[in-house]
Amino acid sequence: MTIPKILSVAGSDSGGGAGIQADIKTSQELGVFSTTAITALTAQNTMGVQEVFPVSTEFLKAQLEAVLSDIGTDVLKTGMLVSEGHIQVVCDAIDTYSIKRVVVDPVIASTSGSDLLNEAGVKALKEMLLPRTTIFTPNIPEALRLTETHEPVTVADLKKLAVQLYQFGPTIVVLKGGHFNGDAVDVFYDGSRLELLTEERMQRTNTHGTGCTFASAIAAELAKGSIPFEAVKLAKAFITEAIRYGLPIGKGNGPTNHAAYKQSR
C-alpha cells in the first residue's frame, strides 16, 4: 500500500487556524500523511499576529533533509517563507530531491496586516520559486503586489490578472477570489484552459486561514493522484464547507472548520 504524503513548509500559527496547523488538519481530513518543515513560529490568535520568531535557514534545511532523505514526499506545499534565504533553501531541496509537484501559497502578509515575507523574499519568490511551481495560489492583494496592477473590478479583470501571473513561470495559476467584491470566484489558468470556480460569497467572520486550507487541500488531492483541475475543484468544495461551518473560536477572526467537508459527505 502506498500512503500519499505532503510536506508542508510553512509557519506555525499558535492560534491553530492557519499555517502548519491548517495544513496538518486539512491533509488528515483528506487522508494524506503530512510532514512539516517549519519556517517560523508565530505568536498569533484570532485578533492578529503578536510576534514572529523565524527559524534559521540552517535549521529549515535540517528539517527538509530529515524528511526528504527518509520519508520523501509526493507534493511539497509552501506557506509563510520569511525571507530570500529561506526560499533559497526550499528551492535547493526541490532541485536536490527532484520534487515534481510543488504548490505555492505566497503568504506575503496576514489578513491583519503583519508582514510574513520580507521585501527581498517577494523578489526571490518571483525569480526563484515560481519557475519551480506546479500550482500557484495567490489571493488578490498578493496578485496585485506581484504584478503591480490595479484592483480587479470585473471577472474579466480577474481573468487578466491570472494570465499575467502565469508569466512568472508556474505551470498553473489559481487566483483566489476571497477578496473580490462579488461572488467568491477563483480563476484556474494553465496556459490554455481558463476556468472559473464560483461559489456564492458567505457573510462570515470565521475565515482565518482560508488560503492555507485551500492550498493544502489542493496539495493533498494532488498527492492522492488527482489531476490538477480535479484537485482544485475538490479543494474549492472543501474550503466552501469549512467557511460555511466556520468556528466561533476566539474574540476576532475565527478559524474555518476543517472537519466540515468530511462531515457533509
Ligand SMILES: Nc1ncnc2c1ncn2[C@@H]1O[C@H](COP(=O)(O)OP(=O)(O)OP(=O)(O)O)[C@@H](O)[C@H]1O
Ligand atoms: N466569504 C467567502 N465565501 C465563500 N468563499 C470564500 C469566502 N472567502 C474566501 N472564500 C474562498 O476561500 C478560498 C481562499 O481564498 P482567500 O482569497 O480568502 O485566501 P487568503 O486571502 O489567502 O486567505 P487567508 O489569508 O485568510 O488565509 C478561495 O476559494 C475563496 O474563493
Ligand SMILES: Cc1ncc(CO)c(N)n1
Ligand atoms: C503562520 C501563518 N501562515 C499563514 C497565514 C495566512 O493566513 C497566517 N496568518 N499565519
